[in-house]
Amino acid sequence: MKLDVDIYMKQGRFLLDAQFKCFESALGIFGPSGCGKSTLFRALAGLARPHGGHIVLDGKTLFDSAGHIFVPPHKRNIGLVFQDARLFPHWSVEKNLRAGECLKERVADRPFGFDDIAGLLNIGHLIGRSVEDLSGGEKQRIAIGRALLSNPRLLLMDEPVTGLDVSLKAQILPFLAKVHRALRIPTILISHDLGEILQLTDQLMLMREGTVTGFGTLDQLATRPDTLQELNGADLTNMISARIREHCPGHGTTRLELPGSEHTLTMELTEQRQAGQTVVLGIAANQIALAPGRIDAISMRNQLPGTVEKIVHTPARSLCSLSTPAGPLFVEITPGTETDLQLHEGKQVWILFKSRALEQIGGPEHL
């Protein structure tokens, strides 16, 4: 995706003034509610017309106020998944899914078929049902499928799982990443939950009060005080990929090995995955403790060595980024910790966390 956006838009007292260029295949937009994320999406999809600026996608100008260009939404070929699924109530599930298919020229070069999407989103069994009989999570999956089947060259997802409960989120979020990897459709995901975005991509754009306040990977954003400040309120989650070595039924735990390292992790895996499979795990930055050395007499089973790369301060919190056998990790620290442990760049420490603090986010990977 080559997206070049520079727009401003006044809506009553609210002013959206956003400039960014994105060359990644996936982008997460993170910001508090009311920061203009949805308005930006409406402008990208053509549902709202900015008052000035331009939008260029893959070399095609979709909007240019100076050149009086405004491509209407139905000619933009940009799919939009709304927070409320917006399924057509007078049509069956299948007809909803195929809604974008009736435009032959648009789906002519679609590299995937109906059954591929039904399989990816696990909605095959819902096809015969009527829309009103679907649960919230099922509706949202149908909405995602409907957008995908219209063969968009850019997929926008506006808080697709907000308002759904935790188990429903778990039903949908893994699909987003899976679909993105399998179909390679450029995707922009809006969320006010950083953890949701990180399951899809670590390429982030931060927004506040109608402006872009940061752009880059999580690592880049979290190691700069100004952008870390913008990430306040976000529960920073570290992603770790690990391979299942063995289940220890006696302890009710599972041991996982980190690629390229002799260190292992211990956690409680809810589902019995087979040994050898790779899973993606999440560990919150505020669930990790630091120690000057390995501690044997402690209940924290997971201990890894690490090197301090950088320490960033904002008025609300301090963040220490470390390189570890599990990859780069963020750890939230208090100013006291920093002085007590004499933390500085290059210092060797141990990171500790409970096996319960680890949660499975994705995988095993077949794709």
Next chain:
Amino acid sequence: MTPLSTTEWLAIGLSLKVAVWVSLLTAIPAVLLGWLLARREFRGKIIVESLVHAPLVMPPVVTGYLLLVLLGRHGVIGQWLESWFGIRLVFTWQGAVLAAAIVALPLAVRSVRLAISLVDQRLEEAAQTLGYRPSRIFLKVTLPLAWPGILGGILLAFSRSLGEFGATITFAGNVEGSTQTLPLAIYSALQVPGEEAVAMRLVGASLLLCFLSLLISELLTRKAKRKMDRTIKT
């Protein structure tokens, strides 16, 4: 009650014929105007709105008179219609249809407008992002979802034209067998002493027709309502 005479049957038949034609004629303009007023902002909207709704508040006899001025044999448009196409509307059953249609149109437009404004615009937006051009959205999303209200509006126009009197008698006249609809026949019967029995029979027929059309309209509305209730839940 004695069976109806030929003249009376003619009046009933003509009333139904006029009402059916009014329904057919007003359906498309009512849908287009209703959609325009519900979904579009444009210059002069208030003028279009006033013109469409005027027959609702004007005395029907004034509507009839204006039609006569415009479409009469010596009217601005009427003259032209007759000399170029040989079409004469005044004092014909087609004239009765036109008079009743103009009076009934605002009722249909109001129903359609309400029905369309109740269709969730977010669904239309979703259709846009799926590549639907505006005309397709209208036919595939807006129209099917607003259908119960549209049908209600057309039925309202049907019922209204069954009872049309003022504009019809002014523009189409009261010619037995060609423009004498049921209300006009009742009026004529009441003018002649000794025709009270005829008037009574016609009133009975009129009541029956009204009751039937109300019943059908109510049944359709209920069906539509059930459909809407299911719709709202999703």
